[in-house]
Structures are given as C-alpha cells and as structure tokens.
Amino acid sequence: MSEVVLAARGLRKSYQSGGLRIEVLRGVDIALGAGESVSIRGESGSGKSTLLNLLAGLDTPDGGNLSWGGEPANANRRATFLGIVFQSFYLIPEIDALANVLMAARMVKAPGAVERARAQDLIARVGLAERATHLPAQLSGGERQRVAVARALMNAPKLLLADEPTGNLDEQTGDAVVELLLGLCRETQTALVLVTHNAAYAAKTGRQLFLRDGVLNGSNSVAVSSR
Amino acid sequence: MPWYLYLACKQLFPSGRFPFFTAISVLGVTLGVAVLIIVTSVMGGFGYEIRRMIVETEGEVDVKVTGYLSDPQDVLAQISATPGVAAATPYVKGVVGVQANSRPAYPLFRGVDVGTIERVANLGRFTNPPSAIANLDDDSVVLSSQLATSLGVHVGDKIEIYSPLLIEKLKNDEVFLPREFRVVGELYIGHQQLDSSTIYGTLRAAQELYGLGRSVHGIYVRLKPDVDEHAVVARLNTTLPRATTQAYSWMESWADFLWVLNLEKSINFFLLLFIVIIAAFSVMSSLLISVVRKTREIGLLGALGARPRDVALCFCAQAFIIGLTGTAIGVGMGFGVLAIRNDLVHGIARLMQRQETLRQFYQFSDLPSHTLTSDLVMTVVASIVISTLAGLIPAWRAARLKPVEALRSE
Ligand SMILES: Nc1ncnc2c1ncn2[C@@H]1O[C@H](COP(=O)(O)OP(=O)(O)O)[C@@H](O)[C@H]1O
Ligand SMILES: [Mg+2]
Secondary structure (H helix, E strand, O other): OOOEEEEEEEEEEEEEEOOEEEEEEEEEEEEEEOOOEEEEEOOOOOOHHHHHHHHOOOOOOOEEEEEEOOEEOOHHHHHHHEEEEOOOOOOOOOOOHHHHHHHHHHOOOOOOHHHHHHHHHHHHHOOOHHHOOOOHHHOOHHHHHHHHHHHHHOOOOOEEEEEOOOOOOOHHHHHHHHHHHHHHHHHHOOEEEEEOOOHHHHHOOOEEEEEEOOEEEOHHHHHHHOO | OOHHHHHHHHHHOOOOOOOHHHHHHHHHHHHHHHHHHHHHHHHHHHHHHHHHHHHHHHOOEEEEEEEEEOOHHHHHHHHHHOOOEEEEEEEEEEEOEEEEOOEEEOOEEEEEOOOOHHHHOOHHHOEEOOOOOOOOOOOEEEEEHHHHHHHOOOOOOEEEEEOOHHHHHHHOOOOOOOEEEEEEEEEOOOOOOOOOOEEEEEHHHHHHHHOOOOOEEEEEEEEOOOOOHHHHHHHHHHHOOOOOEEEEEHHHHOHHHHHHHHHHHHHHHHHHHHHHHHHHHHHHHHHHHHHHHOHHHHHHHHHOOOOHHHHHHHHHHHHHHHHHHHHHHHHHHHHHHHHOHHHHHHHHHHHOOOHHHHHHHOOOOOOOOOOOHHHHHHHHHHHHHHHHHHOHHHHHHHHHOOHHHHHHOO
C-alpha cells in the first residue's frame, strides 16, 4: 500500500432512541491506499450510512480515531480532501448542472477560468456536455446522479465516498453510473468506498467488505453474510 | 463572490423562472418604504411651507426688545451693518380691542414700517389685494381673513379699534374715543396657527395706539441667502446691548410650534415603519419556509464543506438582498408617486367632484412635498436593517441543522 488515504481504527457509534441504546458500530477498522477501491455491503439498517458519514467527517464517532491522508480528520479539510455521492442526488434546484458541479469549487474559493474549464470537462466526462445548462428538474435520475458524481470529483479529491449511488436508479442506469464511478476513480487515482447491495458492482471493486453486527469483515465472510 | 452570496442570489432569483416568492417579499418592503417616503415628504412639504410662511411674514431673525426701544435708528443701523443681514424693519405689536357690526374681538395688532417691511417679509404673497400692505396709510388696516369673517367685515368697511391706553384714560376720567380704521385688504396665510386673528397697520398707527411715541417693540431681520442663521443670531447677540435687546432665530421663536410639527412627523414615521416591520415578518416567514423546504440541500452544503456560519450568512444575505431591492424600488416608487402627486390629488378630487372643497381647505391647491435628506436616510437605513434582522431567525435555524440529520430528513 503506497500512501494511506483513509485510516480508521475502532470507530464506534450508538444512537439513543426511546430509552433504548442501539450500538450501530462497535469498533470498525478500515484502511485505504491511494487509488484503491473497496465495496461495503450489509443488510439494511446495519449501519453502512452511519459508517460512511463518520468516514466523511459529517458525524462524530463515540470512540475510535480517523485520519485522512495520514493527518487527523478535520471538517475544514473535507471540501478538498473527499467527495461524497448519496443515494438521493441532492442537486441545488435553482442552478444548472454545470453550476452544481462548480458549487463544490465555490466552497473552497471563488471559481476562475481553471475551475470552470475543469467543471466543463467533468460534465463532458460524465456524458452530459449537451445538458450542462439544464436545471436539475430537466434531467432524469441517472443524469442527476452523473452530475452528483462530477460534483464529487470537482475538487480532485483523494477519496470518494458513495452511499448506494444506484439505490434510486433502474438497473441499466445504475450499471452505467457504477461503471462511470469506477472508471473515473481508476483514471484519476481516487480511492473509492462504494456502499452497495449489488454483488456484481461489489465484485468490480478491489476489495469487498461486509458490515455485520457493527464490525467490518473481509471477503472471507461472504458465505456467512449471503447465507 | 463567496458561495453563500452566490447561492443567496440564485435562491432568490432562480434562473429561468419568475421569482414569485421573492417578488412578494420584496413588494412588502417596497410598499412600506414608498409610503414612508411619500408621507414624510408631504409632511416635510407642509413643514417647509410653514417655514416659508413664517420667514415671509417675520423674516428669519427677530430682535426682541425688553420693554421698548426708544431710538430704533441706531440699533437698526447696527443690525443692518452686521455681516449676513440683508434688511431689517422695526415693528410694534400688541393686543387691541376691535368692534365692528357690534361684534368684539381682541386680535394682535402688528404695526409695520411700510417703507421697509417688504424688504424683510413678503406679505404681498398672502394679501388680497397683493399691494394692500404697501399701500397702507395711518388710517387703514389689513385684517387676517379669519378675523374679517368673524367680525363680518369686508374690504372697504370701517372698524373701530380700542387700545390699552383707553383704560389709563378711563382711570383719569378722560373721554376716549376709539380710532376708526378702513379695511383695505385681507390676509390669508393658510395655517390655523399662523392665521390666528391679526391686524396689520402702519408702525405709526401702532405707536399711537400704544402711546409709544417713536419707540418700537423689536426688529425683524431678513438674512442674505444661504447664511447660517444661528451664526448671525450669535453675532447680533454679541454686538447688541445685552440688557435691552436679544436676537432669536425664527426656529427659536417658534420652537414649541416646530416641536409639535416635528413630533407629528416622528409619530407618523414610527407608525408607518410598522408597515416595514410587518413586511419584515413576511420576509422572515418566507425564509423560514425556505429553510424547511431546503433542509436536505442545506445538509448537502454541509457535506460539500460549508461552515455553519456561511450557511447562516446565506440566509441573512437573502434577507438583506430582499431589503435592499425592496428599499430601492420603494424609493423609486415613492418619488414616482410624489412626482405625480398633484395629478393624483386632482384626479381623486375630480372623481369625487370635490375640487372646490380642496381649493378652499388648503390655501395651496397643490400638495407640497419636501424630502429631507435625513428622513430619506432614516427610511432607507431603517428598512434595510429591519429586513436584514428578519433573516436572523431563519439563518440561525439553517446554521443549527446538522448535515447528517438534514440529509436523513424526508
Ligand atoms: N439519527 C439517528 N437516530 C437514531 N437511530 C438512528 C439514527 N441514524 C441511524 N439510526 C439507526 O442506526 C441504524 C443504522 O442506520 P443506517 O446507517 O442508516 O443503516 P444502513 O445505511 O446500513 O441502512 C438503523 O437501525 C437506524 O435506525
Ligand atoms: Mg443507508
């Protein structure tokens, strides 16, 4: 493993709900090198989204530690260090596809010609060159998710986190989005964490992990999980 | 441009469709500002007219004498030589008794120096005929129209005037006959307060009525244009003999009256400011709705790396932009309406067939308007500040949202 992009040790997270304490994550370890891709599978409610939010620094763990690129994770670095793709696309409805991609750059600094060119390029790479000036409402679900992928890659992050990116898409569209995601990450040497239910998509990643009973296991537990 | 300003603009004015919600919020502020500007300007206009009335009947500075000034010529010369003074005229004023058609009245008799009064005042503007004051002789007077009406006299009629000397003479068992004067004109200034019963006569007539000889009660002073009246008043008070004479600017002489006028205007301003405050509530509620509607997008902004402070600024900026836009349009609208105010007033009067009433009620058949820079600045600053404050609660709500929870919300 060349350079460690993501390293988490003993991540724990529990939720208090109605007097009941649910321990969702009970010590998750994960490490990811540059350009590496892993998939995470697990039953619905097993804590995949919770884990991804912790890895993204959107939520604070109850215990354990997390580092990005060898340094402690810090919300101020999020915009430049990682990109996130969600199941829902969460595009800003008032601005067009290109502006949505540029929005990621705006979070860092006012975009100039370089950023605009990069956004144009990314829009073209996700196959939406013709639709750059369309508003989200004028795009299909698959097209919106492509915009979200381009947005996640806008700041040339070291790490891309994708939480069931095909969950709201039909099979064919989903296939295309996953291909795009994997292809772009390989091309740009971006590490990828892909949360998915689909075994075929998972098989395309470098490493397959399973979240079960609050811990992450390697591919050897395939048999247990898919019994 | 920071992202929050960019997004604030885009959320208010989305590309490709009419910004309906924004337009409604802006409209509220616009109406409030326009009404504030129209009302303060018209009230300012009345105030300005009143100022002109005062200055055009009494000049800008009144040099009042304790008792009376037996030799006004020296003081007059001294005043006229003071820098900033354009002209000065002596006066005598006091209450007299009047009887006509068996009706009594006790008006103020103002004796003016016919030769110099028009250099200081501009009474011809208010009299009918305009030359009435200039043509006064020692046996003629001009009555304020209110007095003429209550006495039932007209131009050409005679009235009898009893002076306070009468009482002295009665004490000494002397026979005293009232003096008879011819009414040669009527004076109509157009403001209740200023139109209170007054008689204008010559200085000599007043001196005789009061048994003053050559003495006067004071001197009205007209200043050169654009001279600071307070500076001239200060200068006059250092050169004139302290013990007997004291100069007052018209603002000091009319301080109580001006204070009431100003109070009326301030009360109106604060009452009308409530329109802006109510408009601000509508801005607040529409922004609050927007925060709720955009919860997931706000969560996304957090996921993209936005700091809570910047999210708050995004909503504050929206309130500020609404306030700014509404105020700008409101100022334009206010001045637009003021520009056509007379057409509007006459149009309404015509519609209601009340043109004559209007002309009778207001001496100026046109609506006056005078916008003070200070009122304009107050209106603009107050409405922008109030609108921006309306953004604070929505901004705080938005900044408090945790990205994870916002993204989970359905
Ligand atoms: N904010 C929360 N409050 C209470 N319980 C939560 C909260 N977020 C997640 N959970 C619970 O944690 C568990 C894991 O949720 P999640 O990470 O969304 O699962 P997955 O993404 O694997 O479907 C679920 O049982 C869910 O009900
Ligand atoms: Mg999930």
